[in-house]
Amino acid sequence: KARTVLLATEKAFAAAAVTKIEEVLKAANYTMKKLENYKSKDDLLAAVGDADAMIIRSDIVDQAVLDKASKMKIVVRAGAGYDNIDLKACEGKGITAMNTPGQNxxxxxxxxxxxxxxxxxxxxxxxxxxxxxxxxxxxxxxxxxxxxxxxxxxxxxxxxxxxxxxxxxxxxxxxxxxxxxxxxxxxxxxxxxxxxxxxxxxxxxxxxxxxxxxxxxxxxxxxxxxxxxxxxxxxxxxxxxxxxxxxxxxxxxxxxxxxxxxxxxxxxxxxxTKKKMGAQTAEANDNAGVAAANQIVGFFEKGETRFSLKA
Ligand code: 3PG
The missing domain is CATH 3.40.50.720 (NAD(P)-binding Rossmann-like Domain)
Known part of the structure; x- marks a missing residue:
């Protein structure tokens, strides 16, 4: 089944990592939609509507975002810390949330x-x-x-x-x-x-x-x-x-x-540091971004739920 995956990153990944993420999604016949370096939450609210899945970083995913995400099945935080995701709200909507521990x-x-x-x-x-x-x-x-x-x-x-x-x-x-x-x-x-x-x-x-x-x-x-x-x-x-x-x-x-x-x-x-820089390397962007894309494909195609987070 064709799926749309939104890459929503207020702090963008390196371009090479985005290319690799897109390759993983394309190989599964999915479409990647990009929302990078966005400046207001309204941009995110407007972008989530047609997405089946979403890859984020420290982007805030709260009730307001989820309420607009009527097709969303899974949110993957490309990174470790997930204090930016309202897990209870995800659970309430039947949306799976995951992180990619260790990748950065x-x-x-x-x-x-x-x-x-x-x-x-x-x-x-x-x-x-x-x-x-x-x-x-x-x-x-x-x-x-x-x-x-x-x-x-x-x-x-x-x-x-x-x-x-x-x-x-x-x-x-x-x-x-x-x-x-x-x-x-x-x-x-x-x-x-x-x-x-x-x-x-x-x-x-x-x-x-x-x-x-x-x-x-x-x-x-x-x-x-x-x-x-x-x-x-x-x-x-x-x-x-x-x-x-x-x-x-x-x-x-x-x-x-x-x-x-x-x-x-x-x-x-x-x-x-000027912005959170810990995970801002080419390698970490590749690792976390590609892991997130693979986890989304694994979730839809094989029902894989490893790394899913509990509220
Ligand atoms: C993490 O929790 O993985 C790090 O804090 C990286 O966060 P970032 O993706 O917003 O740079």
Whole structure:
């Protein structure tokens, strides 16, 4: 049966990835419809009406979008985090939702190290920085992304620690990281890297009680979601602790107070990317985009539901 698949990406994939996605869909006799770099939700609302399936990134899929999507059977988030999809609303409409876990993990891991090195080398300002070898990094959440960072950390000669409520300690040990039994225990190490989803439980959970425990030169790396970190507490820590660093993939709406808190140490004590950049590589675009297209074809042609998400 001919199907129409809407590729709705407010932040577009690389053109080569879009070509590959289209090839997968064409081979199944499906039509791809593109809505890239759209500026308003109305554009999305107008585009979903004739689509049987949809590939998205961080695009918001809520009740309003689903109400317009009368033919929609499946939404695939080309990426890991799915806090942008209203799963209950999908369930209510009988629409399957999926993600593509792991497909962009390496891209995020490389960005983590990119930011760590820029900071450790004082944003290349000519002064003496420090090396990462022998330093400690602790992971909050030990899924695909954290494990990819851990692999690079091992190459750098760092020591890894991890806490994940869903992974037993012996499994963490098996993977070469030291298990930590509480979230607070992570914050005894110089680097803490966040790899938890945004949920009611994790929202604003990284607060001054935790951040205040970090040793000298404490550095929080956030390639998860901005909202996991308590914004006002982070600002306070940056103002009161001149040794503290925050490396974050995606900026808050108002970055000025943060920039003011670190002054000329922007790039050293504070890094904000312009848009969420973790998954913005040619490879990650290919991997996640093509996986999403294959999952849609598998769903329609073979009834495959692996990677479907539960509300
Ligand atoms: C993810 O959850 O996969 C990443 O945050 C990537 O998000 P993006 O597709 O919006 O860049």
């Amino acid at each position: 993990a390496n891209a995020v891991a490389e960005l983590v190290f990119g930011m760590m090195i820029v900071s450790a080398r004082n944003n290349f300002d000519g002064t003496s920085g420090f090396e990462l070898v022998n330093r400690e990094i602790a992971f909050y959440g030990f899924g695909a992304v954290a494990r990819a960072v851990h692999k690079l950390a091992q190459g750098f000669g760092m020591k890894s620690f991890a806490y994940d409520p869903y992974i037993p300690a012996d499994k963490i040990k098996e993977m070469g990281a030291e298990p930590v039994s509480t979230v607070a225990g992570l914050f005894e190490h110089q680097y803490v890297s966040l790899h938890v989803p945004l949920t009611d439980e994790t929202k604003a959970s990284i607060n001054k009680d935790l951040l205040g425990k970090m040793p000298k030169g404490g550095t929080l790396i956030n390639t998860a979601r901005l909202e996991v970190v308590h914004e006002a507490d982070m600002l306070e820590i940056l103002k009161t602790r001149p040794d503290f660093c925050y490396l974050c993939d995606v900026a808050p709406k108002d970055i000025e107070p943060f920039k003011a808190a670190v002054g000329d140490k922007y790039g050293k004590r504070l890094i904000f």
